[in-house]
Amino acid sequence: MNAAANRGRQQAEAELGVETTVFEPKTPDEYVTFLTKAADEKYDLIIAVGLSMAVPLSQVARKYTSVRFALLDATPFNTDRRSFEPLPNVANILFRNYEATYLVGVIAGELVTAKVPPVTHDQVCSLGAVASPEFVSLLDGFEDGVKSVSPSIKLTRAYLSDRLPTNSDERQSAIAKARTIALTQISQGCDILFDAASGLGVGYVLAAQEKGRYAMAVYPTGS
Numbered sequence: 001m002n003a004a005a006n007r008g009r010q011q012a013e014a015e016l017g018v019e020t021t022v023f024e025p026k027t028p029d030e031y032v033t034f035l036t037k038a039a040d041e042k043y044d045l046i047i048a049v050g051l052s053m054a055v056p057l058s059q060v061a062r063k064y065t066s067v068r069f070a071l072l073d074a075t076p077f078n079t080d081r082r083s084f085e086p087l088p089n090v091a092n093i094l095f096r097n098y099e100a101t102y103l104v105g106v107i108a109g110e111l112v113t114a115k116v117p118p119v120t121h122d123q124v125c126s127l128g129a130v131a132s133p134e135f136v137s138l139l140d141g142f143e144d145g146v147k148s149v150s151p152s153i154k155l156t157r158a159y160l161s162d163r164l165p166t167n168s169d170e171r172q173s174a175i176a177k178a179r180t181i182a183l184t185q186i187s188q189g190c191d192i193l194f195d196a197a198s199g200l201g202v203g204y205v206l207a208a209q210e211k212g213r214y215a216m217a218v219y220p221t222g223s
Helices: 002-016 028-040 051-063 097-113 133-149 168-187 202-210
Strands: 046-049 069-072 090-093 123-130 154-161 192-196 214-217
Touching: 002 046, 028 046, 028 051, 028 168, 046 051, 051 069, 097 123, 097 133, 097 192, 097 214, 123 133, 123 168, 133 154, 133 192, 154 168, 168 192, 168 202, 192 202, 202 214
Parallel strands: 046 069, 069 090, 123 154, 123 192, 192 214
Antiparallel strands: none
């Protein structure tokens, strides 16, 4: 998804004649550093890509209220209030993720009803990062897709936490927790696991692979 954003940047240069600069942080801990650098250098517009930028962008945008930002596929996240909150100097460019996850749910439902190996149970499980509107919509879309195939399929969902991680240690802890959740769900009869935890669910997917179960995933922009 970052590659698609970069193609858009290149297209803007070619067609609109704008000058652009790319900042490439190597770790999540560098997000605030690069956003602050861009704000200090007074760019006309600073675009952050993806949900992983929701927390750092919120921090920087609140400090640099006269700078204009845009955030792709997410809304700034206030870690104090533990909620996604729009900011007046941030344009939120959101996609219709519900529709995409609905289609994935239809596939999952068909796998269950046809009992495609290794599926033996009528249960599908899912994981979101936090119970925010963005993640709830992703999981609602998936579950509605499953139910469109067979309303009798049991649906189980879980969330990793009540807030997004703010540093690498918290991120690694969330990934480990995702694996634990997956193993629990598998032990309870889940043969299909749907990961909508924005990259934090990598442990969820790896656990499904380890146990020979189906794993499906959607990764919001920049995760």
